[in-house]
Amino acid sequence: MALDPEILSRIQFAFVVSFHILFPAFTIGLASWLAMCEGMHLFTGRDVFRRLYQFWVKIFAVSFGMGVVSGIVMSFQFGTNWSVFAEATAPVLGPLFSYEVLTAFFLEATFLGIMLFGWNKVGPKLHFFATAMVAIGTMLSAFWILSANSWMHTPAGYELRDGVFYPTDWWAIVFNPSFPYRLVHMVLAAYLTTAFVILGVGAWYRLKGTAHEASRVMLIMGVAFVSIVTPLQIVAGDFHGLKTLEYQPAKIAAMEAHWDTEEGAALALFAWPDAENETNHYEIAVPNLASLILTHEWNGKLVGLKDFPPSERPPVAPIFFSFRIMVGLGLLMLLAGMLGLWLAFRGRLLDSRAYHRYLVAMIPSGFIAVLAGWITTEIGRQPYTVYGLLRTSDSLSPVGAPSVLATLITFVIVYGIVFGAGLYYIVRVVRTGPEKAPAHPVPDPYATPARPLSYPNEPVGEKS
Amino acid sequence: MTLIEILPLIWFGIIGFGVIMYVLLDGFVLGIGILCGVAYGEAERDIMMNSVAPIWDGNETWLVLGGVALLAAFPPAYTVLLPALYLPLTGMLIALIFRGVAFEFRFKARRKLGWNLAFNLGSVIATFFQGVTLGAIVQGIEANGAQYVGGAFDWFSGFTMLTGAALVAGYALLGATWVVMKTTGLLQRRAYGWSRVLLTAVIVFMAVVSIYVPFLDGNYAERWFGFPHALLLVPFPIAAIVVSYFLYWSVSRRREYAPFLLSLAMFIVGYGGLAASFWPHIIPPHLTIWNAASPPETQSFLLVGLVILLPFILFYTGWSYWIFRGKVSRDMGYH
Numbered sequence: 001m002a003l004d005p006e007i008l009s010r011i012q013f014a015f016v017v018s019f020h021i022l023f024p025a026f027t028i029g030l031a032s033w034l035a036m037c038e039g040m041h042l043f044t045g046r047d048v049f050r051r052l053y054q055f056w057v058k059i060f061a062v063s064f065g066m067g068v069v070s071g072i073v074m075s076f077q078f079g080t081n082w083s084v085f086a087e088a089t090a091p092v093l094g095p096l097f098s099y100e101v102l103t104a105f106f107l108e109a110t111f112l113g114i115m116l117f118g119w120n121k122v123g124p125k126l127h128f129f130a131t132a133m134v135a136i137g138t139m140l141s142a143f144w145i146l147s148a149n150s151w152m153h154t155p156a157g158y159e160l161r162d163g164v165f166y167p168t169d170w171w172a173i174v175f176n177p178s179f180p181y182r183l184v185h186m187v188l189a190a191y192l193t194t195a196f197v198i199l200g201v202g203a204w205y206r207l208k209g210t211a212h213e214a215s216r217v218m219l220i221m222g223v224a225f226v227s228i229v230t231p232l233q234i235v236a237g238d239f240h241g242l243k244t245l246e247y248q249p250a251k252i253a254a255m256e257a258h259w260d261t262e263e264g265a266a267l268a269l270f271a272w273p274d275a276e277n278e279t280n281h282y283e284i285a286v287p288n289l290a291s292l293i294l295t296h297e298w299n300g301k302l303v304g305l306k307d308f309p310p311s312e313r314p315p316v317a318p319i320f321f322s323f324r325i326m327v328g329l330g331l332l333m334l335l336a337g338m339l340g341l342w343l344a345f346r347g348r349l350l351d352s353r354a355y356h357r358y359l360v361a362m363i364p365s366g367f368i369a370v371l372a373g374w375i376t377t378e379i380g381r382q383p384y385t386v387y388g389l390l391r392t393s394d395s396l397s398p399v400g401a402p403s404v405l406a407t408l409i410t411f412v413i414v415y416g417i418v419f420g421a422g423l424y425y426i427v428r429v430v431r432t433g434p435e436k437a438p439a440h441p442v443p444d445p446y447a448t449p450a451r452p453l454s455y456p457n458e459p460v461g462e463k464s
Numbered sequence: 465m466t467l468i469e470i471l472p473l474i475w476f477g478i479i480g481f482g483v484i485m486y487v488l489l490d491g492f493v494l495g496i497g498i499l500c501g502v503a504y505g506e507a508e509r510d511i512m513m514n515s516v517a518p519i520w521d522g523n524e525t526w527l528v529l530g531g532v533a534l535l536a537a538f539p540p541a542y543t544v545l546l547p548a549l550y551l552p553l554t555g556m557l558i559a560l561i562f563r564g565v566a567f568e569f570r571f572k573a574r575r576k577l578g579w580n581l582a583f584n585l586g587s588v589i590a591t592f593f594q595g596v597t598l599g600a601i602v603q604g605i606e607a608n609g610a611q612y613v614g615g616a617f618d619w620f621s622g623f624t625m626l627t628g629a630a631l632v633a634g635y636a637l638l639g640a641t642w643v644v645m646k647t648t649g650l651l652q653r654r655a656y657g658w659s660r661v662l663l664t665a666v667i668v669f670m671a672v673v674s675i676y677v678p679f680l681d682g683n684y685a686e687r688w689f690g691f692p693h694a695l696l697l698v699p700f701p702i703a704a705i706v707v708s709y710f711l712y713w714s715v716s717r718r719r720e721y722a723p724f725l726l727s728l729a730m731f732i733v734g735y736g737g738l739a740a741s742f743w744p745h746i747i748p749p750h751l752t753i754w755n756a757a758s759p760p761e762t763q764s765f766l767l768v769g770l771v772i773l774l775p776f777i778l779f780y781t782g783w784s785y786w787i788f789r790g791k792v793s794r795d796m797g798y799h
Contacts, residue, residue: 062568068521069564073557075531079546080553086535087543087610091758094536095766101529102773109525110777110784113518121787167761397547403616407554414558418565425572 003401006393009081012408014378016073018371019415023067025370028142028187029194030060031135038128048213055214055434056198059426061116066422068109070415081404085385085395092158092165092173093148100144108137139187146186150179153377153387154247160389177247181240182377188233189373192333193366195225199336200363201430203356214434216350223340223349230337234330238293244377245294248387250313251380253305256290257320265290265302270324273316278306314382318375326372329365336362471764472757475537476746478770482533484735486526488638488728493520495639497563497587498632499658506576508651513583515646515792517567522781524564536766538756540610541746547612548605549597549619556593562586588632595631599624602738603680604748610756623676630669634731637662641715641723646792659715659723667708670734674701677741687741700737707733 034056041049075097078086111133118127157172158165167173202218205211245252252258257273257280258265267289271280291300305313336359343349381387385395493516503509516523535542546553563586570579600619607613640662643655678685688694707730714722744752757763 062572065521065565065568068524069561072524072528072560075528076546076553076557079531079535079542080550083543083547083611086546087539090535090539090542091762094532094539094758095762095769097532098529098536098766099769101525101532102769102777105525105528106522106777106781109521110519110780112521113784114787117518118787166759167765170765397543397550398612399547399550400616403550407550410554410558414561418561421569422565425569428572 003405005399005401005404006396008401008404008408009396010392012081012404012411013077015408016070016077016411016415018374019419020067020070020074021370021374022367023063023070024138024142025190025193025367026197027060027064027067028138028190029192030056030063031131031138032191033194033198034060035128035131035135038131042124042128048217051434052214052217055429057116058429061112062422062426062429064108064112066419069418073411079397080407081397081399082385082395083397085390088164088390088395089152089386092151092155092167096144096148096151096174100141100148104137104141104144108134108141111137142187142190143183146183147174147176147179150182151176152385153182153381154178154243155386155389165386165389178240178243181236181243184236185233185240185373186370188229188236189366189370192226192229192233193370195222195229196333196336196359196362196366198222199226199359200361203359204430205433206350206356207353207360211433211435219340219349220344223337223344226333227337227341230330230334234334237330241294242296244380248380249303250305250308251319251377252294253303253308254314254316254380255319255323255376256294256302257316258290258302258304259306260304261302261307262304263291263301264288264299265294267293268320271320273320275313275316311383314380319379322372322375322379326369326376329369329372332362333365333369467760467764468757469754471760471767472537472753474767475533475757475763476753478767479530479533479537480739482526482530484732486523486530487735488731489523489526490520491635491731492516492638492642492724493523494563494587494591495635495637496642497583497639498591498636499639499643499655500580501584501588502658503651504654509576509580510571511647511651511792512643513567513570515642518788519784520564520567522784524560533766537758537763538746538751538753539758540607540756541751543610544605544607544612544747544751545597545601548607548614549600551616552593552596552600552619556590556597559586559589559593563590587635591632591635592628595628596624598631598738599627601747602627602677602741605750607747607750623680626669626673626676630666630673633662633665633669634734637666638724638727638731641727644715645720645724648791656715656718660712663708663711663715666730670704684741697737697740700733700740703733704730704737 034053037049037053037056040046041053111130114122114127114130115134118130122130151173154177155165156176157167157169159168160166198218199222202215202222205215206219241252256265257268257271259278259280264287266285266287268280268283268285271283271285273280288298291302292298294300294302305316339355339358340349343352343355349355383392384390385392496512496516500509500512503512531542534545562582566579566583566586570576570583573579596619599621603621603623605612605614606618637659640655640658644652644659647655678688688697707726711723711726711730714726742748744754746753746756
């Protein structure tokens with residue numbers, strides 16, 4: 001068991017994809033935020049929007065760079081570790097990945113160069129166009145990769161011959177049943193992740209008493225955004241859940257640690273699922289609530305895990321807990337939005353220190369919720385890679401466990417170093433603050449930076 | 465010819481185009497990284513990195529395109545190649561991670577040594593493993609259908625070590641001639657010196673590899689020396705000699721653009737010669753472009769989008785090179 005290539009490959013994929021998703025989850029929203037700041041600067045001429053742009057673009061550059069390098073690893077993982085899966089699904093999924101590269105990656109990469117280095121090389125409108133192209137690129141990327149992922153959950157438009165999926169209907173493949181729900185849910189999640197970082201950073205400046213004007217803009221726009229989008233996200237999540245119940249009832253049963261088929265099923269707020277004895281310990285449950293949420297009927301019928309043979313069940317405990325973490329954070333986000341609205345109407349949004357501390361504490365909430373959500377849906381797809389059709393244990397590459405273990409350890413060490421450094425630099429940029437970005441930096445021939453995220457002439461982060 | 469016969473031909477061309485774009489474009493960026501190991505001081509490294517900072521990301525995207533297009537158009541080639549080269553490719557990816565983030569981090573760091581090393585060693589190692597991958601494909605990969613049958617170290621051989629080293633010299637030549645084109649003064653003079661040394665090294669490597677290949681297993685010897693098809697391959701060595709001569713001449717005459725363009729030409733010639741030796745295999749000795757092709761529904765679905773999108777990509781890529789044309793100015797990083 002210790003050196004089982006299947007479990008090692010699963011850990012490796014979970015590790016590299018979890019690290020990777022943190023960056024797109026952040027940069028999808030950040031690209032739109034930057035486009036909006038730059039657009040507002042063009043439109044209103046207010047300098048605060050330029051400062052906000054130049055401040056957040058440094059953070060964007062670091063995050064985007066880490067997203068790119070960790071993303072390249074992903075495009076090779078299918079082949080290195082899951083070559084049987086790749087062989088079976090390539091005719092269907094290969095074009096979707098390719099369209100992601102053709103429509104999104106080239107667009108993002110090329111216009112990112114202009115966005116970061118072209119401030120003096122192109123006019124302001126063309127520069128805004130470059131920023132908008134990067135933002136559109138992040139959306140297109142989400143579109144294709146979520147289509148591919150959704151197809152693994154709800155395969156459609158294919159014909160299975162000799163263990164290979166042959167495409168028969170591309171429209172059905174791209175717009176497979178779970179895709180629209182997953183796309184909306186993930187894009188909103190990405191926007192909320194970014195919004196809570198912006199809110200938290202703005203609140204932190206309020207607490208410190210610096211960056212007065214910029215933090216005001218961040219707080220007002222952030223609260224307006226999350227108070228609208230969080231409720232929408234909860235509705236989107238509900239629709240996504242209904243679709244999941246339709247196509248993957250075993251996943252829903254595991255998410256709810258729901259063993260017996262019953263009508264008017266209770267919702268377990270907390271429990272300790274015991275897969276061996278097919279029961280829950282220490283359960284605290286609300287009667288009928290699960291049926292109400294999942295079927296929108298008081299006495300709706302929910303299928304339990306015991307209706308599926310053990311070989312068809314996903315692991316229960318991990319997704320029972322990860323789902324609760326995600327929902328719990330969603331409720332805290334809802335609270336943040338509602339509190340913010342209430343404070344705004346009372347005229348106290350900009351000086352309620354308790355609320356600002358709450359927002360600072362919420363900075364990581366989006367990232368954790370995104371990870372928890374993905375853990376729920378991906379572990380919930382087990383024991384399959386293509387739901388119901390291709391088992392995870394049959395998807396592996398013919399690569400020995402020692403190789404997989406060696407590369408897994410290497411990835412853990414390398415990602416630890418690289419992402420630790422990235423986080424360190426982002427924190428330093430935040431500590432320096434948006435007010436220090438000079439309007440017209442003076443070139444220093446011996447300390448020429450390559451990225452706008454560095455102004456070597458100023459002592460970045462030495463004093464905070 | 466039917467669609468089933470002609471689509472794989474088109475896709476062989478497209479993937480060949482994607483790979484050569486990657487080799488040429490990321491080649492000179494990796495070459496800059498290799499040469500940063502011999503640059504004098506932070507000022508020179510700053511200028512060299514600035515000369516590629518706005519474009520490296522787009523250049524690296526061709527590698528991703530090559531990977532996913534191979535998966536889509538020739539799935540068995542992808543599913544055989546990647547497990548067979550599991551360790552070198554993972555090494556390459558890790559090296560590319562360090563190389564890539566060094567662009568972001570080096571200029572923010574107060575102590576630059578660590579990220580200088582990351583950039584330099586990342587470039588050297590990524591290049592070396594790309595050369596190993598190329599060599600491993602040339603020497604052939606054992607497969608049963610679409611799955612690799614072999615050990616974790618089958619790629620390791622004298623030949624792959626040779627191709628790894630050769631590619632380091634080749635990318636460094638691309639990088640040196642790029643520096644010639646993009647800089648002035650002392651750095652440019654030094655780059656002329658690097659170019660001359662590296663050109664000699666590349667010629668030697670190309671000759672040794674060319675002599676080595678016919679002695680590998682497979683039908684390379686018959687292909688290169690058998691009559692009459694050997695006649696079709698004769699243009700490649702001749703072109704290589706002609707290009708090398710002009711390249712040497714242009715470096716000696718201190719031309720600014722010609723060395724880089726001729727280095728690109730040299731790569732195209734070498735690449736063409738290799739592709740011609742493979743034909744019609746995509747991964748020798750078992751996978752040909754026909755038995756590795758994905759279904760025509762897949763190849764045609766992607767082809768439609770590619771025909772529409774590729775001109776746009778080439779257009780805006782060219783446009784961004786145009787924006788950042790000319791010698792690298794020292795205030796380039798500022799906006």
